[in-house]
Each structure stands twice: as structure tokens, then as C-alpha cells.
Amino acid sequence: MSDMMIRIEKVCKTYHVKSRAEPVRALDNVTNHIDRGEVVVIIGPSGSGKSTLLRSLNGLQEIDSGAIFIDGVSVTDKKTNLNLLRSQVGMVFQHFNLYQHKTAFENIVLPQTVVLKRSRAEAEAIANDLLNKVGIPDLGGNYPSMLSGGQQQRVAIARSLAMKPKVMLFDEATSALDPETVGGVLELMRGLAADGMTMAVVTHEMGFAREAADRVIFMDAGAIIEENTPDQFFDNPQSERAQDFLRQIL
Amino acid sequence: MEWFAHKWDIIDQLTPFLLQGLWTTFKISIVAIFFGSMLGFILGVLKTLQIYPLEKLINTYLHLLRGSPYLVQLYIVYFVFPSFNISWLNFDSFTAAVVSLSLYTSSYVTEIVASAIFAVPTGQSEASRSVGMTKAQAYRYVILPQALKMTIPPMASVYVIVIKSTAVLSVIGIAELTRQGEVAIMRMPGDIMFIYSLIAIFYFFYCFPVLRFSKWAETRFGSIGIDLK
Ligand SMILES: Nc1ncnc2c1ncn2[C@@H]1O[C@H](COP(=O)(O)OP(=O)(O)OP(=O)(O)O)[C@@H](O)[C@H]1O
Numbered sequence A: 001m002s003d004m005m006i007r008i009e010k011v012c013k014t015y016h017v018k019s020r021a022e023p024v025r026a027l028d029n030v031t032n033h034i035d036r037g038e039v040v041v042i043i044g045p046s047g048s049g050k051s052t053l054l055r056s057l058n059g060l061q062e063i064d065s066g067a068i069f070i071d072g073v074s075v076t077d078k079k080t081n082l083n084l085l086r087s088q089v090g091m092v093f094q095h096f097n098l099y100q101h102k103t104a105f106e107n108i109v110l111p112q113t114v115v116l117k118r119s120r121a122e123a124e125a126i127a128n129d130l131l132n133k134v135g136i137p138d139l140g141g142n143y144p145s146m147l148s149g150g151q152q153q154r155v156a157i158a159r160s161l162a163m164k165p166k167v168m169l170f171d172e173a174t175s176a177l178d179p180e181t182v183g184g185v186l187e188l189m190r191g192l193a194a195d196g197m198t199m200a201v202v203t204h205e206m207g208f209a210r211e212a213a214d215r216v217i218f219m220d221a222g223a224i225i226e227e228n229t230p231d232q233f234f235d236n237p238q239s240e241r242a243q244d245f246l247r248q249i250l
Numbered sequence B: 001m002e003w004f005a006h007k008w009d010i011i012d013q014l015t016p017f018l019l020q021g022l023w024t025t026f027k028i029s030i031v032a033i034f035f036g037s038m039l040g041f042i043l044g045v046l047k048t049l050q051i052y053p054l055e056k057l058i059n060t061y062l063h064l065l066r067g068s069p070y071l072v073q074l075y076i077v078y079f080v081f082p083s084f085n086i087s088w089l090n091f092d093s094f095t096a097a098v099v100s101l102s103l104y105t106s107s108y109v110t111e112i113v114a115s116a117i118f119a120v121p122t123g124q125s126e127a128s129r130s131v132g133m134t135k136a137q138a139y140r141y142v143i144l145p146q147a148l149k150m151t152i153p154p155m156a157s158v159y160v161i162v163i164k165s166t167a168v169l170s171v172i173g174i175a176e177l178t179r180q181g182e183v184a185i186m187r188m189p190g191d192i193m194f195i196y197s198l199i200a201i202f203y204f205f206y207c208f209p210v211l212r213f214s215k216w217a218e219t220r221f222g223s224i225g226i227d228l229k
């Protein structure tokens, strides 16, 4: 009924680490939603809880309280088939996390055959298409160790797309890349956004945020401090913390 | 010249006899490695599942086996188990040797498999779970294939430890290589030094290729730095 793809309701998460005296409140009563087809960029200083928020969206990180729904399905409900849900939510990591013992091509094939039970032939056809789409049609036979960071990230994106996800989550997908390869990966992400993919993107690339985002969320100390359209946010930040943050990075 | 002829005579006489012993050593070590590895693999995987009571139980098992000499374990399996009056625990000496050596082997293999699994970066597991693989699928298709490769070099070292441990089996009358040598020495006590050297050479011929393989595997698959002491 609603066009909400992701619903985040009063989510709290505290990390208790033995080696630290104070527990860390990584998410502090976060409420928000992302509409179908919307591209939301999440920014904020280091340690503000961006990764924790993103990882809680597909249940990779358990939360203490609150609720999260993906396309109406609760992530936190014990009865939810979390594996099915995860197969519909693509996640791209800072360090790519390609399966090290598989070629680029097999990285894209494996989740399709194992999780979606697609036939080998179908999975291979899709993998070939996607290698084309992400701009490395000739590198399918390479192992991850034989690919540059940018190429690995393209494979990782293709691997996620092969699952035909409803949502894509990007956690600093370009932070570990050489400057000259960042552009190509951002270009790819922009293309996905233009195709109507629902995206939650944690990034330090303010240029990308400005151009590709429908909305920018600014987090600090586990809370959403401010959200706005990119133009409004960058030209006219409301909170002092956002102003400080932007002054530091721009 | 005469000295040489005499030694050659010993070699000539003893070789078939010692080869028999080597064959027994080989059989027992292979079977123990096989069952010990299977058991160790299962326990190693279970140890990484982060199920607390199970982990405690396995650690206790490891402490018991790693914290006592193999000879004592052998005595327990051969002499103490039968006193439980459970018929299938009433092992003959060969079975007792294989069972105790398999358990002994499994304690090393468990540690190796668990360490190798822990050495696979967490990103691999996250990338598997986030596409919707179950934990079992992540293990089967991503984590274990990477971990098992890392177990190859230390497994070869364990193999050598097991081969050398079979020497202890002479105490329960198994005619393995050391035992055969001792029998020979009883017949020719004057040549004790020479015969022991001969035994050492036989062991060396068995262990050396395995050690070489281990070295090669380490350069090929990398080391995870497991201490096998
Ligand atoms: N697994 C964990 N165990 C303990 N504390 C954690 C864990 N993960 C994150 N934290 C802590 O929670 C807080 C939020 O971390 P998070 O990784 O979500 O921040 P972030 O905004 O993604 O930061 P960055 O920009 O550096 O990636 C930090 O203080 C961090 O130290």
C-alpha cells in the first residue's frame, strides 16, 4: 500500500565492549524511512553509527530495540525468513569482500545457484550480462587477487545485482579505492540510481551526494541530526554539528 | 672390508623384517590420520559455531588429550577400557592402537581446523550471509574451501607427529617398525647402534617426503602459524 521500501522505527543499539569502560550508543532512537526508488545518502563523522545503521537494515547487525521493515517485512521479527530477506537486499562493502577462492565470474554465479537455486546456465547468462554492465566484460576469469580495487568493487556490485535486489546498501563503497578508480564506481552507482534502484549510500563523496541523492541524512553520535535535499543541506545546513562537519570536509 | 660385508649382511637380513614393520607403521598411521582427521574436522567446525556449552565441551576434550602423554592414552584405551565390561570397548591391540592414535590425532586436527576457520576474514562470512546464504551454505561454499586450504601445511606436520608416535605402540606388542627393530636387536645385540640407525633411516624415508610436502604446501598455501607443541 505505501511506497515505503525501508521503515526504521525507534531503533537503538548499544555496543558493550569489555575493553572499554563506557558502552557505546551506536544508534540512538533512529526513526526514518526510505521510499521506493529513493536514493538516500547518509553522511556523518567517523563513529557516528552510519555502518551500524546500514548493517542493521539487513539484519547483519542485531539491534537492541525498535523495528525495521523492508518492503513491509520485519527484519527483527523472529519469524521472518532473514535469509530470504537478505537475498533481496544487496550490500556493497568498503573492502569488497569478494569470495577469494572464486573467479570474478564465479563470484557472481555462486549466490544465484546456491540461494536462488537458478540453473547454472541461467546464472552464467546473468553473470555475463552483469560483467558487461559494470564495464569489465573481459575480466570474469580473474581471481579477486588479480583485480584492482575498482574492478573488485564492480564485481561486488554485479554480485549483488545478480540477486535482483529491491534495495542496495552501500557502505563507503569507494573509500578503499585509488582516486582514479573512484569515479568509475560512482558512475556505476549513479546509473543504478537513474534506473530507479532504491539505495541507501554511506559515503564521503559529497559530489555524489549532491548529484545523485534525493535526500541527505546527517548523523552524529548515533542519531539523525538533520535531513534535507542535497542542495538545501549543503548550501544551508541547519544544525551546528552539520555546519562543523561540512566545514571540515569541504 | 670385512666390517662392511658384515653390515651389509645385517641390512640384507633385516630389510624384509623391518619393511614389514614399516608397513604396519604405515597402515596404522594412515588409518589413524584418516579417522582422526574426520573427527577433528567435525569437532573443529563445531568449535567455531559459537555455541558456548559445545565449545567448552570440545575444549575439555582437547585439554585432556593435549595435556597427557600419548603413552598414557594408549594404556587407558588398551588396559582401562576393557575393565568397563562393555564388550565393544574390549579392543585387541591393533584396534586399541588405531583408536587411541585417532583420538590423539583428532586433538591436533580440531585445533588446526578451528584456527583455519577463524583465519578466514569475517568479510567473507558477511558477504555470504548478506546475499542470503544460510550459515551452513556460507560454511560449505565460502568459508570451508578457504579454510581447508590453509590446513594443508600444518596437517602434514601432524602426519609426521603421528608417524613418530606409532613407535610407542611397541609397548602393547604391535609389530611396527620400532618393535621389529627391537626384536632384531635381541637377535644381534652386538649391532644395537647400527640397527637403531637403520630404523631411523626407515622412519626418515617415510617422514621426509611428508615434511617436504609440508614445506612446499606452506609456500603454496601459506601458513596460519599454528603451534603444534
Ligand atoms: N562490532 C562492534 N563492537 C563494538 N563497538 C562497535 C562495533 N561496531 C561499531 N562500534 C562502535 O559503534 C560506534 C558506531 O560505529 P559505526 O561503525 O557504525 O560508525 P560509522 O559512522 O560507520 O564510522 P566510520 O565512518 O568510521 O565507518 C563507534 O563508536 C564504534 O566504535
Ligand SMILES: [Mg+2]
Binding pocket: A050, A051, A052, A171, A172
Ligand atoms: Mg562505517
